[in-house]
Amino acid sequence: MSIELKNVTKRFGQVEALKDVSVTFAGGKMCGLLGNNGAGKSTLMSLVAGRIYPTAGEILIDGEPADSNRAQGKLFLMSEGNLFPEDMKVKTAMNLAGGFYPGYDKAEAEALTERFELNAKSKINKLSTGYGSIFKLVLALACNAPYLLLDEPVLGLDAQHREMFYKLLLEKYAANRCAVIFSTHLIYEAANLVEHAVVIRKGRILKDAPVEELTAGAYTVSGPAAAMDEYLLGRTVLSESGIGGLKTAAVEGEPGQVPTGLEITGLNLQDYFIALMEKEDRT
Numbered sequence: 001m002s003i004e005l006k007n008v009t010k011r012f013g014q015v016e017a018l019k020d021v022s023v024t025f026a027g028g029k030m031c032g033l034l035g036n037n038g039a040g041k042s043t044l045m046s047l048v049a050g051r052i053y054p055t056a057g058e059i060l061i062d063g064e065p066a067d068s069n070r071a072q073g074k075l076f077l078m079s080e081g082n083l084f085p086e087d088m089k090v091k092t093a094m095n096l097a098g099g100f101y102p103g104y105d106k107a108e109a110e111a112l113t114e115r116f117e118l119n120a121k122s123k124i125n126k127l128s129t130g131y132g133s134i135f136k137l138v139l140a141l142a143c144n145a146p147y148l149l150l151d152e153p154v155l156g157l158d159a160q161h162r163e164m165f166y167k168l169l170l171e172k173y174a175a176n177r178c179a180v181i182f183s184t185h186l187i188y189e190a191a192n193l194v195e196h197a198v199v200i201r202k203g204r205i206l207k208d209a210p211v212e213e214l215t216a217g218a219y220t221v222s223g224p225a226a227a228m229d230e231y232l233l234g235r236t237v238l239s240e241s242g243i244g245g246l247k248t249a250a251v252e253g254e255p256g257q258v259p260t261g262l263e264i265t266g267l268n269l270q271d272y273f274i275a276l277m278e279k280e281d282r283t
């Protein structure tokens with residue numbers, strides 16, 4: 001099981017949203033698609049889901065062209081857009097969803113609707129931003145598709161509902177071993193869910209590796225500025241900042257011999273991503 005993008009380029013007029021992207025999302029994995037606004041995350045997901053088509057390259061789902069009916073029946077894309085008529089009632093949309101997804105569980109959708117306190121009698125266009133997201137999350141969790149693509153899934157959700165969603169997603173993942181690809185600006189919250197990270201910037205893949213490998217290969221070092229300047233010579237510095245006579249830097253690679261007076265700490269996924277983006281901004 002896998003989703004494969006092979007040398008995929010997508011242009012919108014003169015703008016290249018994706019540039020010769022080749023990446024594989026393995027089945028049964030929880031993958032975070034990380035990038036700043038405009039990096040190409042939503043474009044990539046929309047291409048996989050067949051909502052738009054590549055300018056060049058090939059996309060395969062389990063070895064079949066992504067735009068085939070059988071391939072599309074294997075995935076669910078939750079994004080900002082809504083495919084149901086805006087004036088349709090939530091309950092009607094949920095009843096219709098079974099016609100699109102072979103594994104859709106209506107009873108599960110109803111149970112999730114109650115759990116999230118979503119008003120099934122409301123029209124979709126009358127839902128708040130948060131409950132609009134919840135409506136789409138209920139469909140995503142109840143569709144039981146082998147591939148779940150979640151583009152900013154917790155948009156507008158309060159802390160309680162975000163925590164509820166993360167828990168339910170983990171339960172679904174553990175039970176079905178579905179492949180989950182999701183993008184979020186709340187990297188810190190989602191870091192415990194992500195096994196593998198694909199970092200995209202300006203339409204190109206920067207990193208494609210297990211999270212443990214990325215964070216284990218980087219660290220933060222801090223201490224007196226003079227000692228720091230000497231230590232950082234010849235090292236891959238992702239970001240650095242200073243105040244007074246002290247300096248802090250995020251560094252990629254092995255720490256090696258650390259001089260007395262400098263302190264080494266680990267990097268979490270969010271800090272690593274921010275530091276990597278700062279490095280790219282300088283190049």
